Amino acid sequence: MKSKYIEIPYAILCELTHRCPLSCPYCTNPVELEKKSNEIDTNTWKKIITEASNMGVLQVHFSGGEPTIRKDLGELIRHANLLDLYTNLITSAVLLNEDKIKELYDFGLDHVQVSFQDTNAKSADKIAGYKAHNKKIEICKSIRKIGLPLTINAVMHRQNLHNLEAMIKMAVDLDAERIEVAQVQYYGWALKNVEAFLPSREQLDITTKLVDKYKKKLKGILVFDYVVPDYYARKPKVCLGGWAKRFINITPSGTVLPCHAAESIDYLKFDNIKDKSLSWIWKNSSAFNEFRGSSWMSEPCMSCDRKEIDWGGCRCQAYALTGDPYATDPTCELSPHRKVLDKPLSKVSRKKIPDFVYRKRKVNKRKNIGIGHNSQRILKKN
């Protein structure tokens, strides 16, 4: 094979755990979750962060599951901060309190992203499968009181897009610096529920207009990051700047991935940090090299003038929807498989929204695994 140009990675995403108190039906984590007993320990995470810094990584994202479940989160933030890395916490916020936030801030946390399911507790808690909304509001206030920068991750879809203006207002009222108007992405568990969440074309057009309007109106107050659901796009989105170009994802058990969903391409062989160094994996792992650059492409990608712009789109989506990971992402209008999107798209015009299936923990057969497994029951009680 032709040697491939290896770039310097910009960011690592540390999925500290798959444990999470919420049961969001659009969870993009894999259908099979990692057990607590398989999670890598504090020293292994520190080693990863140190090595990442030496490789030129500039940012460390702490995510999950719910990363604040891990007792060593503060220690890991401090470790990254001492290496002069930019640290970002991606959290549901429900397990935090003001003291904990203060502690993380003192350890050198640079930025927090809090996800929101909707703008009112009733609907938001129904989606999360947990009484989360009011707690999130309270925690966001503490985050700003302490002086930490805040991004609101607004997860938008068919069932809550009509509340987008209220969501923007909520972000302004909470004095967030930034809002991500994020459409549900249909990977992992979320793919089960695509028909319950995919918005209509009309909803999407209204959304785009609203985002444009508020972007201008709130210049200097709130920064927008808007991701269009790619089922409606004409061209696929570039995934993480291209496969194995900028980004490294590490799972709770130490498997090193080029993207969060890469394990869904089940024939790829991934390396684990317990066996190999991070820089060895970045350069040599067969999974990283499989779709690095453009030499793996077939037509219509190979001769396309956008091949080094979108890098063929999302490999995981191509595999999930066509069975061929080398295929052009079917969200591209040039894809011969574009028609696979017809089935979910044909159902969005139906008035009745199909029921969704809550995220369940498929790990093992024991009844009590971590917290949050009674969340649906708690919800019913209230």
Add this chain to the structure above:
Amino acid sequence: MQVPIILKKNDIPKLSKYAKLKFDIVRNKWIINAPERVLEINESAAEILQLINGKYSIKTITNKLKIKNSNAPKDKILKDVIKLLQLLADKRFVIK
């Protein structure tokens, strides 16, 4: 509610906590770390940003740049400084 910042020459700008300027020794260039973004900074922008310390006014920053770049007219430097900082203020990277 926050009010958008409009920068003028007597304002004293500083970088917000949300954005961190650093020299990246691996890539050998100045960058700004921001949420899910890394902005690579060109040389002239880096010269301006290194003078932002929460003490110097835009006027002072302009004077200091003028000493280093004696060929450039001062008005032009001032205009460039305000243009860059306003752009960053619109993204909440710069505050005063």
